[in-house]
Each structure stands twice: as structure tokens, then as C-alpha cells.
Amino acid sequence: MARVWNFSAGPSALPLEVLEQARDELTDWHGSGMSVMEMSHRGKDFGTIIDAAEADLRDLLDVPTNYKVLFLQGGATQLFSQIPLNLADSRSADYLVTGSWSKKAVEEAQRVAPIAGAVRVAGSTAAKGAVADGFTRFLRDEEISLDPQAAFLHVCTNETIYGVEVQDDCAHLAARAGAVPLVADMSSHILSRPVDVSRYGMIYAGAQKNIGPSGLVIAIVREDLLGRAVKTMPSTMDFAIAAENGSMLNTPPTFGIYVSGLVFQWLKRQGGVAAMEQINRRKAELLYGYIDGSNGFYRNPVDVPDRSRMNVPFTLQNSALDDVFLKEAQAAGLHALKGHKSVGGMRASIYNAMPLEGVQALVEFMQDFARRNG
Known part of the structure; x- marks a missing residue:
């Protein structure tokens, strides 16, 4: 059967070269006699895989040394509540609403606000009484009202459903935010263009759109933002603990990390x-x-x-x-x-x-x- 042109928003198409390499290595990874899906995440072989994936991602995005790269589970949607629990530090956080996913991020943050910190909408393009009609552009400068004391400013830089994208790599927004860390959901356009990681306190992305299989989410977090989690945070959801354990406090999504690593290698070849x-x-x-x-x-x-x-x-x-x-x-x-x-x-x-x-x-x-x- 011939392959089709797959325009799915996610899980989405993967490069054919990557699929073919994964197929060829499926039952025997590099002479190990086993599949990546079968090998211990604590073993030397998988250590080679995850270390190479992180190194290649750092190279592709020129990630500064004072940022941690985390391979997490739960997808970007889980991070909507996980982020304020890790970063809000009992303070209010600002959110920009420009589509379904940033709206969802606000709703999930509000669910944990009693223990994480208040949620403030600092700007929205939702039409009054008709949300579906409002998300046709990004916010204009005069429509954004930022709190200089906010714990962070959250933005979705590409709204998958409505097709709205921030075009200037948040340069103007980061300048306005000043010392307030910018947290960006880049799920549907990460690795599609260069990014100045140093503008952001945190970047995160579900893998299933532009990186690899579903079930994996990648987070790039500035080190000074770690260690702020609420005291009741489960250890598996604490970014600082994930960083301390090299993303392997528990068994990570090993196959997703492996395929994502192949995608990073493919991107470098392009x-x-x-x-x-x-x-x-x-x-x-x-x-x-x-x-x-x-x-x-x-x-x-x-x-x-x-x-x-x-x-x-x-x-x-x-x-x-x-x-x-x-x-x-x-x-x-x-x-x-x-x-x-x-x-x-x-x-x-x-x-x-x-x-x-x-x-x-x-x-x-x-x-x-x-x-x-x-």
C-alpha cells in the first residue's frame, strides 16, 4: 500500500527516513539483540540513546548551558497544571489567550490555583460571547496588560486549531515582560524555525506534532526556576526532581525518546x-x-x-x-x-x-x- 499525504494535526506524520530506520532497528538495536522497547532505561544502551537525543536537541536549538532539557510524560496538556504547580511559587501568573490551547492552559491553571497561585488573563482575543469567532490573530500591544510582579507570563506561540502563530520569536513580548519569565507552549511549531531560547524561562512541547510519537513532552527549563514546586507536589511531577534524575526518576517513554532522537538526527541532516x-x-x-x-x-x-x-x-x-x-x-x-x-x-x-x-x-x-x- 502506498503511503498517503498525511495532514493530521497530531499525532502527525513522521519523516519516512525515520520510520524506515526505526523499522530496521525494531527487533535489534545496533547489535544489542533487543528492541529499544525491551531494553532497561537504566542500561548503557538506552543511556546512549537519551544522551544523544538531548545533545542533538541542544545543538538544534542552541540551548544555553543554564537550561535543563527534560523528557517527560503526560503530554503538554498535563503541563498546563504542572507548570503553575512548579513555577508559580504561590504568586499570581499572567496568561495570554489567543486560541483553544492557551484557553485550556488558563482553565487547568485555575484548577490548581488554590495551592499554586492566582491566574490572571493579561490579554485575550476571544470575541465577546463567541469565542470561536475571536481567535483570528495574535494580541496587539495595547491589548496586553502585564503584572511586573507575576511569577511568569504564559503564551502559546502557535495555536494549532486556529492557525495563529507568533512570528517574531516573542522578541517584543519578552522585552515587555522584562524580568518576568516567559513560558511558551511551542507544541505545534517547535523545531520549525530558529528560537532564541534565552528569551524564555521555559519552553515545552508535546512530541506528537513536530517531534515524535505521542506520550512524550519535552521541556526546556532555566535552572533558576527549578526548586519552586509546591510542597505537596508528587515527585514524578516536580521539574527539579526530574532534572536531578536526568528525566529518569521512573521509567520514561523510552521508545518515544528514541524516535524523537532519530528525528533530531534527521533534522540535522536537512x-x-x-x-x-x-x-x-x-x-x-x-x-x-x-x-x-x-x-x-x-x-x-x-x-x-x-x-x-x-x-x-x-x-x-x-x-x-x-x-x-x-x-x-x-x-x-x-x-x-x-x-x-x-x-x-x-x-x-x-x-x-x-x-x-x-x-x-x-x-x-x-x-x-x-x-x-x-
């Missing part, structure tokens, strides 16, 4: 994140360019300066054609284009693993569909 940014820019420009030039047959609702290069939502002028579009697209080998249930329409997630050829195939199908149904 030329690193700077090279990937150029490819991702070309893919996004091709798709958005066609949508904008389709005379209204297709439409993307996001303000042009804030459009995501990774997640491209779009609608058809005639929504009665949605099901026909999806059915024909799948028959043409273009899968997982249905938009999130909360917004409808379509969405093409074009992460690092999606080659330019896949986006070209999508645009060609969209052109043909418009000719036949316009």
Missing part, C-alpha cells in the same frame, strides 16, 4: 532548523498564496501577519461541499484535512515531515476541485 524554516516558508507561501488567489472559493480567516506556517485552516465558500471535498481528497491520497470539531472547515498541518511535494499535491487537488465546483 541542515538544521534554519534550513527547515526556509522549506516551511515555501510550503506555507504556496498554500496561502493559492487560498488567497482562489477568488473566494477558499478562505483563511487569520490576519495575514499572524498566520501559522504549520497549521493552515481554511473554509470553502459553499460549506455544503465540505464533505465532498474531504471524501475526494482522501480518495486522492490527501488525508486528515478535516478541521477541528470546534471550528469546522478544513485544516492542513504542514509540519517539518511534510515535504513540499505534499503541499503541491494538495494545491493541485484544490485547484481541480474549484474548477469542477466553482
Whole structure:
């Protein structure tokens, strides 16, 4: 069976080279006589795997030495409550709401606020009375009101569902925050472009969108923010304890770490994140360019300066054609284009693993569909 073009938002496509390498090593990793899934996480072989994965990630993102790299479980959603429990230090924390995931982060932080610290929305693009209609851009400077005493400022730098992305690597936001640590959920665009890690107190990302299999979340935390966890924090959720134990207080998601390490190696062979940014820019420009030039047959609702290069939502002028579009697209080998249930329409997630050829195939199908149904 031929592989399809997989536009899923997550779990998403992995590079074919990585899948083939994992397949070839599945039953016998480097002559060990066993699979990575079978070997002890305390053994020398897995130690080699996790050390290489961390080294390669540090190299790709140029992570400063005063930051810890953590391989955690539970996904980014678990970290929505885990972060204030670790970093708030009984103080108020600021949150920016620009889509479903930053809204979810606020809701989860509010659940633990009685023991972690108060939650303050420092800015939101949600439309009054119609949240689904509001998330079409990032916040303007005058819409953000920051607390200079906040424990941290949380931002989702790429909203997967609505396709809104912070384009300047939070340079302006970090400058405004000053001494307040910036905490960024980069789940759906990490490693798609260079990042100045030193601007952030913490970066975290669920692996299943642009890194590897689901079940793994990667956190990059500045050392001075460790050791602030609430006293009742379970040890398995304490960032400081995870750092002290090299992410192996308990059994980590070993296979996810292994595959992510293969992805890091693949990214380095492509030329690193700077090279990937150029490819991702070309893919996004091709798709958005066609949508904008389709005379209204297709439409993307996001303000042009804030459009995501990774997640491209779009609608058809005639929504009665949605099901026909999806059915024909799948028959043409273009899968997982249905938009999130909360917004409808379509969405093409074009992460690092999606080659330019896949986006070209999508645009060609969209052109043909418009000719036949316009």
C-alpha cells in the first residue's frame, strides 16, 4: 500500500527516513539483540540513546548551558497544571489567550490555583460571547496588560486549531515582560524555525506534532526556576526532581525518546532548523498564496501577519461541499484535512515531515476541485 499525504494535526506524520530506520532497528538495536522497547532505561544502551537525543536537541536549538532539557510524560496538556504547580511559587501568573490551547492552559491553571497561585488573563482575543469567532490573530500591544510582579507570563506561540502563530520569536513580548519569565507552549511549531531560547524561562512541547510519537513532552527549563514546586507536589511531577534524575526518576517513554532522537538526527541532516524554516516558508507561501488567489472559493480567516506556517485552516465558500471535498481528497491520497470539531472547515498541518511535494499535491487537488465546483 502506498503511503498517503498525511495532514493530521497530531499525532502527525513522521519523516519516512525515520520510520524506515526505526523499522530496521525494531527487533535489534545496533547489535544489542533487543528492541529499544525491551531494553532497561537504566542500561548503557538506552543511556546512549537519551544522551544523544538531548545533545542533538541542544545543538538544534542552541540551548544555553543554564537550561535543563527534560523528557517527560503526560503530554503538554498535563503541563498546563504542572507548570503553575512548579513555577508559580504561590504568586499570581499572567496568561495570554489567543486560541483553544492557551484557553485550556488558563482553565487547568485555575484548577490548581488554590495551592499554586492566582491566574490572571493579561490579554485575550476571544470575541465577546463567541469565542470561536475571536481567535483570528495574535494580541496587539495595547491589548496586553502585564503584572511586573507575576511569577511568569504564559503564551502559546502557535495555536494549532486556529492557525495563529507568533512570528517574531516573542522578541517584543519578552522585552515587555522584562524580568518576568516567559513560558511558551511551542507544541505545534517547535523545531520549525530558529528560537532564541534565552528569551524564555521555559519552553515545552508535546512530541506528537513536530517531534515524535505521542506520550512524550519535552521541556526546556532555566535552572533558576527549578526548586519552586509546591510542597505537596508528587515527585514524578516536580521539574527539579526530574532534572536531578536526568528525566529518569521512573521509567520514561523510552521508545518515544528514541524516535524523537532519530528525528533530531534527521533534522540535522536537512541542515538544521534554519534550513527547515526556509522549506516551511515555501510550503506555507504556496498554500496561502493559492487560498488567497482562489477568488473566494477558499478562505483563511487569520490576519495575514499572524498566520501559522504549520497549521493552515481554511473554509470553502459553499460549506455544503465540505464533505465532498474531504471524501475526494482522501480518495486522492490527501488525508486528515478535516478541521477541528470546534471550528469546522478544513485544516492542513504542514509540519517539518511534510515535504513540499505534499503541499503541491494538495494545491493541485484544490485547484481541480474549484474548477469542477466553482
